[in-house]
Amino acid sequence: EADIYQTPRYLVIGTGKKITLECSQTMGHDKMYWYQQDPGMELHLIHYSYGVNSTEKGDLSSESTVSRIRTEHFPLTLESARPSHTSQYLCASSESPGGSGNQPQHFGDGTRLSIL
Amino acid sequence: QQQVKQSPQSLIVQKGGISIINCAYENTAFDYFPWYQQFPGKGPALLIAIRPDVSEKKEGRFTISFNKSAKQFSLHIMDSQPGDSATYFCAASSENSGGYQKVTFGTGTKLQVIP
Numbered sequence: 001e002a003d004i005y006q007t008p009r010y011l012v013i014g015t016g017k018k019i020t021l022e023c024s025q026t027m028g029h030d031k032m033y034w035y036q037q038d039p040g041m042e043l044h045l046i047h048y049s050y051g052v053n054s055t056e057k058g059d060l061s062s063e064s065t066v067s068r069i070r071t072e073h074f075p076l077t078l079e080s081a082r083p084s085h086t087s088q089y090l091c092a093s094s095e096s097p098g099g100s101g102n103q104p105q106h107f108g109d110g111t112r113l114s115i116l
Numbered sequence: 117q118q119q120v121k122q123s124p125q126s127l128i129v130q131k132g133g134i135s136i137i138n139c140a141y142e143n144t145a146f147d148y149f150p151w152y153q154q155f156p157g158k159g160p161a162l163l164i165a166i167r168p169d170v171s172e173k174k175e176g177r178f179t180i181s182f183n184k185s186a187k188q189f190s191l192h193i194m195d196s197q198p199g200d201s202a203t204y205f206c207a208a209s210s211e212n213s214g215g216y217q218k219v220t221f222g223t224g225t226k227l228q229v230i231p
Contacts, residue, residue, distance in 0.1 A: 040154075041224060104165060
């Protein structure tokens with residue numbers, strides 16, 4: 001079973017601050033993802049990575065940026081937070097299929113971000 | 117454009133009853149159909165998944181029915197329990213030769229099982 005950790009779980013911060021949301025996984029998965037989700041609503045992909053030094057933007061436009069310097073670590077950064085960034089951010093990872101087809105995504109418990 | 121349509125948006129079922137959630141997709145390139153269960157304050161967790169070469173998969177009280185020709189799949193929860201109360205998301209994914217995996221989630225169904 002994949003272990004994937006997100007910190008902080010909750011963050012309330014003022015407008016204009018720089019924020020970094022942390023995500024780490026211990027399973028050696030190559031693929032990692034960031035989703036934005038209003039609580040209980042659908043998930044929107046904002047960034048993904050298929051390995052070290054690989055990052056791509058997802059379907060939903062986001063002012064955030066990501067980096068992938070190590071396999072296990074995939075942080076998301078907002079340079080200047082705004083109230084419109086208030087949401088829940090979910091990190092996920094999945095194995096490379098290795099010929100067996102698509103694999104499920106394993107999710108962290110999310111960071112609930114509130115920008116005042 | 118919503119490529120995976122999920123219904124109903126919410127569902128109330130009596131304890132012991134059957135919960136049924138439906139999803140329909142349009143992209144015939146999808147070849148993996150997982151269902152995720154999400155409790156409040158938690159991330160989604162894989163519940164059960166199916167590939168299009170089978171029409172049904174059962175794991176305990178949870179069954180996926182898959183109709184490839186109709187491009188529809190559904191989740192059936194037998195003997196529903198209050199502990200099943202959660203939001204359920206269907207998803208569909210495809211992978212191209214370059215290893216790019218595209219996952220599309222449904223809009224979610226909030227299930228409440230009442231005693």
